Amino acid sequence: MSDVDDKVKPLRDPARRGFLGKAGGLAAAVGGLAASSAANASIAQDQAPAALAAKNGIEPFWGVHQGGITTPQQEHTYFAAFDLVTAKRADVIALLNAWTEAASRLTRGDTAAALGDNPEAAPGDSGDALGLPPSRLTITFGFGPGLFSSNGVDRYGLAARRPAALVDLPRFNGDQLVPEKTGGDLCIQACANDAQVAFHAVRQLARLAYGTAVIKWVQTGFQSNPAGGGTPRNLMGFKDGTNNPSQRDPKLMDQFVWAGDEGPAWMKNGTYTVVRRIRITLEHWDKMEVGFQEQVVGRHKYTGAPLGKHKEFDVADLDAKDADGNSIVPDNAHMRLSAAQTNGGAQILRRGYSYNDGANFYIERWPPWRQEMEYDAGLFFVAHQRDPRTGFIKINHNLAVGDIMNQFITHVGSGIFACPPGARAGSFIGAGLFEGLMT
Amino acid sequence: MLPQLHNKPVKAAARKVMGGALVGALAALSMPAAHADEPKGFLETVHKHVTLVNTVPDNGDQNPYALVVAPVSAGSIQKDDVLIDNFNNAANLQGLGSTIVDYNPTTKALTKFAQLPRDLPECPGGIGLSTAMTMLKTGWVIVGSTPSNDGTTTTKGAGCLIVLDPHGKVASVIGGPNVNDPWGNMAVVDKGDTATLFVSNSGFGVGSPNDKSGPDGEPPVIKESTILRIELAIADGKAPVVTSQTVVAGGFGEQADKGVFLIGPTGLALGKDDKLYVSDALGNRVTEIADASTRTTSGGVGREVTKDGLLQRPLAMVTAPNGHLLVTNGLNGKVVEIDPDSGKQIYAQWIDTDKAQTPPGNGDLFGIVMTPAGDGFYYVEDDVNTLVLAK
Numbered sequence: 001m002s003d004v005d006d007k008v009k010p011l012r013d014p015a016r017r018g019f020l021g022k023a024g025g026l027a028a029a030v031g032g033l034a035a036s037s038a039a040n041a042s043i044a045q046d047q048a049p050a051a052l053a054a055k056n057g058i059e060p061f062w063g064v065h066q067g068g069i070t071t072p073q074q075e076h077t078y079f080a081a082f083d084l085v086t087a088k089r090a091d092v093i094a095l096l097n098a099w100t101e102a103a104s105r106l107t108r109g110d111t112a113a114a115l116g117d118n119p120e121a122a123p124g125d126s127g128d129a130l131g132l133p134p135s136r137l138t139i140t141f142g143f144g145p146g147l148f149s150s151n152g153v154d155r156y157g158l159a160a161r162r163p164a165a166l167v168d169l170p171r172f173n174g175d176q177l178v179p180e181k182t183g184g185d186l187c188i189q190a191c192a193n194d195a196q197v198a199f200h201a202v203r204q205l206a207r208l209a210y211g212t213a214v215i216k217w218v219q220t221g222f223q224s225n226p227a228g229g230g231t232p233r234n235l236m237g238f239k240d241g242t243n244n245p246s247q248r249d250p251k252l253m254d255q256f257v258w259a260g261d262e263g264p265a266w267m268k269n270g271t272y273t274v275v276r277r278i279r280i281t282l283e284h285w286d287k288m289e290v291g292f293q294e295q296v297v298g299r300h301k302y303t304g305a306p307l308g309k310h311k312e313f314d315v316a317d318l319d320a321k322d323a324d325g326n327s328i329v330p331d332n333a334h335m336r337l338s339a340a341q342t343n344g345g346a347q348i349l350r351r352g353y354s355y356n357d358g359a360n361f362y363i364e365r366w367p368p369w370r371q372e373m374e375y376d377a378g379l380f381f382v383a384h385q386r387d388p389r390t391g392f393i394k395i396n397h398n399l400a401v402g403d404i405m406n407q408f409i410t411h412v413g414s415g416i417f418a419c420p421p422g423a424r425a426g427s428f429i430g431a432g433l434f435e436g437l438m439t
Numbered sequence: 440m441l442p443q444l445h446n447k448p449v450k451a452a453a454r455k456v457m458g459g460a461l462v463g464a465l466a467a468l469s470m471p472a473a474h475a476d477e478p479k480g481f482l483e484t485v486h487k488h489v490t491l492v493n494t495v496p497d498n499g500d501q502n503p504y505a506l507v508v509a510p511v512s513a514g515s516i517q518k519d520d521v522l523i524d525n526f527n528n529a530a531n532l533q534g535l536g537s538t539i540v541d542y543n544p545t546t547k548a549l550t551k552f553a554q555l556p557r558d559l560p561e562c563p564g565g566i567g568l569s570t571a572m573t574m575l576k577t578g579w580v581i582v583g584s585t586p587s588n589d590g591t592t593t594t595k596g597a598g599c600l601i602v603l604d605p606h607g608k609v610a611s612v613i614g615g616p617n618v619n620d621p622w623g624n625m626a627v628v629d630k631g632d633t634a635t636l637f638v639s640n641s642g643f644g645v646g647s648p649n650d651k652s653g654p655d656g657e658p659p660v661i662k663e664s665t666i667l668r669i670e671l672a673i674a675d676g677k678a679p680v681v682t683s684q685t686v687v688a689g690g691f692g693e694q695a696d697k698g699v700f701l702i703g704p705t706g707l708a709l710g711k712d713d714k715l716y717v718s719d720a721l722g723n724r725v726t727e728i729a730d731a732s733t734r735t736t737s738g739g740v741g742r743e744v745t746k747d748g749l750l751q752r753p754l755a756m757v758t759a760p761n762g763h764l765l766v767t768n769g770l771n772g773k774v775v776e777i778d779p780d781s782g783k784q785i786y787a788q789w790i791d792t793d794k795a796q797t798p799p800g801n802g803d804l805f806g807i808v809m810t811p812a813g814d815g816f817y818y819v820e821d822d823v824n825t826l827v828l829a830k
Contacts, residue, residue, distance in 0.1 A: 173495045173824070176530065284795070292794040332823075363590070365501070365531040366795065366822050367802025369698040401493045407795040407822055 055193050056133035061107040063422040064269050066429065068138030069384050070247040070257065070349070073232075074191040077221040077353045078198040079275065079380065080206060081184025081415055082213040084147065089156040092147070093434055095212045099141065099188075099205050100428035109134035112204035126207075128200055135194035139201055141429045142273050142417025146185030161433060163263045165272050165387045166418045172400035174410065176365070181277050181413030184216045189273075189382070195220070217413065219277055221353025221380040231304060231312065234379055235280055235354045236408075238297050239304035242312055243339065245347050256347045256391075257384050266432030269421035271384040274348075274392040277355070277413025280378035281364060285408050296404050298335030306335065318342070332404040338395055346394050348385040355380045366407045378409065388416060480776045480785040481759040485815060488790060491826045492542050494819065496551045499529025500538045503819040503826065505572035505582070505624060506755075506806035513578025514605025515552060517543055519811050522552060523819065523826060524568035524582055526700075527590075533700040534567030534587025534595060539580070539607065542826055553580070553607030561612040562586070564596010570705065570755055570806055571600065571621040571638055576629050577673045578605035581613075583621030585642065585701075592695040593647040595620065600638065600669075602678050610678040617667050617684045619643045623705035624755045624806060626715060628732060634679065635732055636669040637715055641693045641703025648695040658695040660721060664703050665689040665737070666728065688728045689737045692721035699769070699802065706756025706766055710779050717741065718753035718766050725753060725764065725777060749775045749787040755806050760813040767807050767818065772800015774807065774818070790829060793822050 059067050084092060102112040109132075113124030148162035149155070190201040199220075206215055225232050234240040245252040254260070259267045285293070294301055298316070300309075306316035308328040318336055320328040329336045340347050356377040364370045385391030400406070420430040478484075494503040507522040516522070520543050525536035541552040555566045564586035571583030580603040588594035599614035600621055620642025628635040643663035653659045666688035671679040693703035706718030706725075715731035717740075718724075724746035728738045752769035759765050763785065764777040772791030777784050791800030803822040810816060815830025 171497070171499060173493060173499070174501075175499065287797075289794065296795075363531070367698075368796060369802070371697055401495075404793075404795075404823065407793070 056135055058108050058134045059136050059138045061104045061139070061422075062425045065258065066138075066140050066270070066419055066422045067107065068140035068189055068191050069271055069273075069351070069419065070253055071136075071138050071191070072247065073223060073225075073351055074136050074138070074193045075222060075224055076193065076195040076198045077189060077191045077380070077382075078195070078202045078218065079189045079221070079382075080187065080202045080218045081144070081216045082186040082188070082206075082209060083216045084150075084155070084185040084213045086212045087155060089158075089434070089437060091212045092156055093428075093438065095209055096141075096430050097428045098208045100423055102204055102208060103139040103141075103201070103429075104425070106201045106204065107134065107137045107139060109137075112201075112208070125204060126200065129197055132194060132197055132200075135192040135197040137190060137192040137197050137201055139205070140189045140191075140273075140419055142187040142189070142419040143430060143433070144184045144186060144415065144417050146183070150185065157437060158433065161264060161266070163259075163267050163272075163418055165259070165263055165267075165389060166416065167389060167393070169274070169388070169414060169416050170393065172396055172411065174365075174400055174406050175414070176410050176412050177414050178412055181217050181219070182415065184415050184417070186213060187273075187275075187415060187417045195222070219275075219355060219380050219413070220357075221355045223353045234352075235282060235356075235377060236285055236293070236297070238293075238299060238301055239312060240352070240379075241350055242299075242304055243335070243347075244350055247349065252347075253349075256386055257349050259386055262387075266430070266435065267418060267420060271386065271419050272388050272391075273417045273419050274381075274383050274385070274388055275413070275415045275417075276381040276411050278379045278381050279376060279410045279412050281362075281408050281410075282375050282377055283372075284364065284370070295330050296334060296408070298329045298333030307333070316341075330404070332402050334399070334403050334405045337398045337403050343395050343398065346390055348383040348391040348395065350381065350383050352379050352381045352383070354378070365410060384419070480763055480778070481761050481765065482774070482776045482786060482788045485788065485829045488827055488829045490820075491544070491828055492547065492549045493824055494523050494525070494540055494542075494549065494826050495824050496525070496538045496540050496549075496554075498538060498554065500525035500527060500536045501529065501531050501824055502527035502533065502536060502821050503824060504536075504568065504570045504805050504821075506808040506817050506819060506826075507572050507574050507580075508808055508811055508817070509574050510576050510629070511574075511578060515550070515607065516541060516574070516578070516580075516605050517545075519544060521808075521817055521826060522572065522574060522580065523806070524572055526568060526585075532587070532590030534585055534590060534592075535565075536568050537566045539568065539572070539582065539603075551607075553603055555601065555609065559599070559601065559609065559612055561614050562596075562599035562601065563614070564588070564594075564598055566601075567598070569598075569620070569622050570624045573625045573627045573636065575627075575634050575673065575679070576631050577679075579603065579610070579673065579679055580605065580607075581625075581636065581679070583625075583638065585620040585622055587700070590700075591648050591697065592642075592645050592701050593649065595642060595645065595701075597642060600636075604678070613669065613681055615684070617665070617686065620645070620701070622701070622703055623707055623718070624757075626707040626709045628709065632673055634671045634673065636671065637687070637707050637709075637731065638667045638669060639691075639704040639707060639717070640665045640667055641701055641705075643693070645693050645695050645701055645703075648697040650695065660692040660694045662690050662692050664691040664693045666704065666707065666715070666717060668731070685735060686737045687715070687731055687734050688717060688739065688741055690740050691717065691719045694721060702752070702769075705754045708756045708758045708764055710758060710764075711762065714779070716744065716756060716764055716779055718756045720752050720754060720769060723747055723750050723752060725750070725756070725766065725779070727779065744779055745777055745782045745784055748784045749773065750784070754804065757807050757809055757816065759809065759816075765807060765816065767804035769804065770801055771798045772796075772803055774804070790818065790827075791820055791822070793820070795822065
């Protein structure tokens, strides 16, 4: 069976990519991938099958770690934060079970649940992704502070199990956080190479949460990778992520990203994720001299090289001076203030996306205080780390106080989440948190 | 050839984005007329600009305005500390800032000296701390409020002057019909048991920035601003009491403005022979009021000392040890040195060269105050909420 077949065959419980929804095992899913790839290749004959398979393929769901953290970055994201509305721990457990099962299906290109054949019942999936490939969908779940206590109330008997590293983020200088883009008791980040697949996934999961959790805020994002490979560019036109620790280096990931034995056992091999919705005043930025832009960032715009260097991955010389004794990389440049060397070796894994949510009326918060219609666009910053206290909080404190880029960016949304380790098939995401509390 | 005195080969010990070679040409003194090799003024003795601290307190207030150097140690304040108030709140709305922070140059620590309540009886419109601030030798701190509820003059109130004890607690409020948006930096004669404050009031008759009734559709210029002299008596251990109020000057232009809240007379500085100098922002000039401490009537806008030239919307003003006036420009990042006797503009130094604004430093400068030793000055950079020392 192929995707092409789906287009002519009456829908009767079809799997998204053309094999029966009842096929639930990993082996079946892998088999499905091959069939799907072949079908797509026949449709898009001008695309190399291998490349297409890589773009459309399946990312594993079950495993030691959740997907979507060190997974090579897909091109689209759909992030949703939820507030829990139930008073019962059992409801939370049931939701996480349902989410885990549905996510495992969705990531392999299946429907969230079997569609069913009862014409008087709502189908098990909205159906808008039928026929679409898995698109390397990953679904990453996180627990916000509100799962452990909300307004001082320990709703689910979990307060004592809150990891010390899951701190409430402090207020940073310049923060203009709005409640409708901040916080959340739970979060889901779907990443995929197809925006529709990512939204479809979160939509199905949100539907499963009815009565237990409600959406608090969402954010979409995009990040197209250069055709020739390499570091993608953000909306400021600069390469973003050059200084990231390599996701391909397990030792670095263990050192900076994955929680170890220092915290609760249920978080081991998980990570702590900070998200920030950072609006960039693109109109203002676009008028700046490129030389000034480079001084603000601390890098050459087109090569991505640190100022004073020639290649993107040349090591920045933060001690270098010009003939007058002035720093080559300015003291208040973004790259300097965020560099590991400036932060006692602190590193985080940034996995952000650009966003563009149209335009709104804004009053700029720097002279000369323009008041006009401007893009609501910027960076949906996503950073994973072993401990936010020595990661994002430490680094962002420096940036919030001294970064000259603050004249162009404003943090308007925020969230912090403990993303537990991956799940074994038959278990559910975050099961360890509830050990001994399953009733 | 004119001497090229780069004001900030270093804005700090090392180059920052806004300083250094990138803007070296801009950073040079602008000298309309000078003779080589002869020291002409104070600014050429200033070589280094060091960013000292980010001035934003815990509550997120933004936009540092007034600067005061503490003349004495009192309460939580140490002598020579720099007090800085904030005009904007955390949401960056102008006229809602409510905090005064204290920077200790020795420890380099920034602490919150005072957080005023949003509303105070006798202070119409609430609290939005302006550039009018002083600390008396008796330890009392007096600060002006030019308040708003929405960040614009649409909702402005008349405000007041607030007297704080040296622990930052409100002791009393000075208001009344002569006070309407005390705006610019004060000039002060402090004799201990008495003190004289000169305060510019820039709110009389100012309406909304959306009022388009000016000749070109802009908010109208109202010529009702005043300079008020307030005499205080300070009994031992008691809060200052107002003994008299006299309008000594008036008729300067004032105008509501969407971007900068309002534009009006801002800088006040005392010179020799009892002369009071006023920076008239809209008139783009500095004027002189004679017999400032004794006159019983308004001197109007006074005698024009200098106009235009290097001035680009003059704001806060201070007297340098050589008797010259240093005035910050609102529309570029320059400070201009003026010989008030001759009316000559000596030169200007581009102290804020932040290219994020056009021209560099546009809208960034406001407060300025001399160091206790008189060997430099402190100023604020509103673009990045910092206190800078130039010396």
